[in-house]
Amino acid sequence: MSAIVVENLVKRYGDVEALRGISFEVSRGEVFGLLGPNGAGKTTTIKILTGLTKPTSGRAIVAGFDVVKEAAEVKRSIGWIASEVIVDDELTGWENLEIQARLAGVKNWRERAAELLRYFGLAEAANRLVGKYSTGMRKRLEVAMALLHGPEILFMDEPTVGLDVGARMGLWEVIRQINKDFGVTVLLTTHYMEEAEELCGRIAIINKGRLVAVGTPGELKAKYGVDVVELEVSKPVDPSKLSPFGEVVVLDGRVVVKTQRAEEKLADIVKAVDGIKSVRVKKASLDTVFINLTGASIEGEHADIKRLYARVRWARR
Numbered sequence: 001m002s003a004i005v006v007e008n009l010v011k012r013y014g015d016v017e018a019l020r021g022i023s024f025e026v027s028r029g030e031v032f033g034l035l036g037p038n039g040a041g042k043t044t045t046i047k048i049l050t051g052l053t054k055p056t057s058g059r060a061i062v063a064g065f066d067v068v069k070e071a072a073e074v075k076r077s078i079g080w081i082a083s084e085v086i087v088d089d090e091l092t093g094w095e096n097l098e099i100q101a102r103l104a105g106v107k108n109w110r111e112r113a114a115e116l117l118r119y120f121g122l123a124e125a126a127n128r129l130v131g132k133y134s135t136g137m138r139k140r141l142e143v144a145m146a147l148l149h150g151p152e153i154l155f156m157d158e159p160t161v162g163l164d165v166g167a168r169m170g171l172w173e174v175i176r177q178i179n180k181d182f183g184v185t186v187l188l189t190t191h192y193m194e195e196a197e198e199l200c201g202r203i204a205i206i207n208k209g210r211l212v213a214v215g216t217p218g219e220l221k222a223k224y225g226v227d228v229v230e231l232e233v234s235k236p237v238d239p240s241k242l243s244p245f246g247e248v249v250v251l252d253g254r255v256v257v258k259t260q261r262a263e264e265k266l267a268d269i270v271k272a273v274d275g276i277k278s279v280r281v282k283k284a285s286l287d288t289v290f291i292n293l294t295g296a297s298i299e300g301e302h303a304d305i306k307r308l309y310a311r312v313r314w315a316r317r
């Protein structure tokens with residue numbers, strides 16, 4: 001049986017059509033990634049699947065239960081980790097787990113909490129204030145809290161945003177381990193292609209509320225991979241000068257040329273354009289699949305920090 005079935009999901013917020021009819025399935029035991037540029041509808045999808053908001057139309061079945069008609073059963077079957085901080089710094093790890101147990105109504109939680117703390121290497125730190133934990137320890141505690149009631153499916157909305165490289169890779173390892181050891185199905189959203197490629201068996205790419213591709217990283221690269229030449233320009237560009245080299249997308253201050261064997265064409269491409277400030281060539285990869293399908297470039301670290309602050313502000317509202 002599938003862990004998640006999404007059928008023609010539509011979500012409107014007033015005039016904004018956040019989801020325009022998306023459908024996909026996630027098998028039990030999969031690590032499945034939802035990828036898409038800002039505003040694509042990733043968070044909206046997760047909110048519907050976790051029962052935080054209702055779809056305008058369409059249907060979603062999570063762990064065998066309808067997200068609208070059987071919301072309580074869905075809640076019991078899933079765990080949810082947001083990118084914004086959910087642990088309380090002024091409590092110990094153990095106390096955080098206790099609060100989670102009470103919120104989720106977990107009986108006999110003490111044994112399970114002790115087992116999870118051991119599993120995540122936090123047993124010795126259990127009675128220390130979380131404010132004194134390292135980032136990696138906090139993340140492991142968050143995962144322990146989400147697993148306390150024994151969910152079948154774990155939803156993670158941009159789980160590694162704002163983490164440094166070490167903590168990010170540590171969390172990847174945790175996700176792989178819990179998937180293997182507990183058989184938990186994971187649906188995560190991410191902006192990082194590397195993360196999707198490292199972790200996800202299959203990936204769905206969403207753009208402007210529509211699902212534009214789904215498959216394993218290998219399948220997506222074989223089907224949609226292109227070389228991308230990205231030019232940063234100081235003057236407007238006439239796209240017809242670049243069209244002999246491939247498909248041209250003109251963005252704000254940037255031009256993207258989607259092509260094959262980019263290295264052979266680079267000299268001619270550069271000659272055809274005035275006012276080039278910088279040139280970047282990306283060989284076919286999941287990055288270029290994403291650019292090809294969404295026209296969006298991948299966000300850099302700077303944008304990442306801005307996103308994190310925006311999310312923390314949002315979480316505090």
Ligand SMILES: Nc1ncnc2c1ncn2[C@@H]1O[C@H](COP(=O)(O)OP(=O)(O)OP(=O)(O)O)[C@@H](O)[C@H]1O
Pocket residue numbers: 013016017018036037038039040041042043044045
């Ligand atoms: N509560 C809301 N009210 C009105 N519009 C909303 C609301 N929540 C989301 N939207 C809009 O719906 C669209 C999809 O948003 P969503 O947060 O699902 O995208 P996302 O892919 O998660 O983006 P991001 O990566 O930036 O978080 C956006 O246009 C957004 O502005």
